[in-house]
Amino acid sequence: MKKGKRNLIIIEIVGLLLALLWISPFYLMIVNAFKTKREIFEGVLGVPDEFTSTNFVQAFIDLDFLQSLFNSLLVTGVSVGILIFFSSMAGYALARNKSKLSGLLLLMFVSAMLIPFQSVMIPLVSLFGQVDMLNQVGLIFMYLGFGSSLSIFLYHGAMTGVSVSLDEAAIIDGANKFQTFWYIILPLLKPISVTVAILNTIWIWNDYLLPSLVLGEANATIPLKMFYFFGQYTKQWHLALAGLTIAIIPVVIGYFFAQKQIIEGVAEGAVK
Incomplete structure (x- = not known):
């Protein structure tokens, strides 16, 4: 057997083992979701004696799934939309305005990623409680603050590959700063926008x-x-x-629809 072919077989075997390793949690979750409580305690690896949908029906009812799904979609969708809108503008402004202040602001945003949430959660909740914002609006506002650092960093990196001449051409044609950003720059940032959306959606x-x-x-x-x-x-x-099996379905569906853009966005961000 040739050395190249032997190496290829070894790589395929290692890849298969890694795939089995990554798939195993999903296997355990799905298989045990069809078991009774007694069957789970008897053994978690084997398949159930009889597949039944009773667990899913009961979990759907106990979770009040439609209302919970609406709440999750509302918080996630609005938070991610606001994050993309404001972070992309901030990344654009910081990349286009070369000054010590913009460099300092970018450094502050990047440094903020190192602050653990647990260190600020008590004063944060106390502050929002005083202004009566312990609700979905307050939660979305908090996600904007905690998610902006990474998002701005990614957008700033992507902006380094967008030519300034596009801004100059738009201004000559009569566009203002916001129109230049919205109609010219933002469409070019689609791969990074998808990446930012996916990362923040999962979080x-x-x-x-x-x-x-x-x-x-x-x-x-x-x-x-x-x-x-x-x-x-x-x-x-x-x-x-x-319930976990039901809960991950929307995220999995969204990922498969956007996987091409995700791969492109991650690759572009890595190069930048």
């Missing part, structure tokens, strides 16, 4: 800690509702796993 959609401090029962998102299955003395794993 906000799955976030538990911040919504648990801000939202009440009526506005609870899916991650908050998931803890309905975990009590002090009992844990309903069969319903929890069924």
Whole structure:
């Protein structure tokens, strides 16, 4: 056997093992979602004796899934939209205005990524409680603050590859700064915008800690509702796993629709 072919076989085997490793959590979640509570405790690796949708129906009801899904979509969609809008403008302004102040502002945004949320969550919640903003509006505003640093950093990096001559041509044609950004620059930033949207969507959609401090029962998102299955003395794993399976479906669907743009955006961001 030739050396090149042997190396290719080794790479394929390693790739297959890594794929099995990454898929195993999904296998465990989906298989056990079809089991009864007793079958889960008897063994988590095997397939159920009889596949049933009872767990999914009960989890759907217990989660109040449609309301929880609406709450998650509202918070995630509005937060990501606002993040993209303001972060892209900030990245554009910082990239086009070369000065010590813009460099300092960019450094501050990048440095803010190193601040752990746990160090500011108590004073943050206390402050928002004083102005009566412990609700979905306050949560979206917090996500804007915590998500801006990485988003601005990515947009600033992408802007280094966009020629200044485009701005000059637009201004000569009579466009103002906002029109230049909105109609000329922002469409060119589509790959990075998709990447920013995906990164923040996964983070906000799955976030538990911040919504648990801000939202009440009526506005609870899916991650908050998931803890309905975990009590002090009992844990309903069969319903929890069924609920988790239902909860990840919207994110998985969104990812498969946008995977081409995601790959392009990540590759472009890496090059920049």
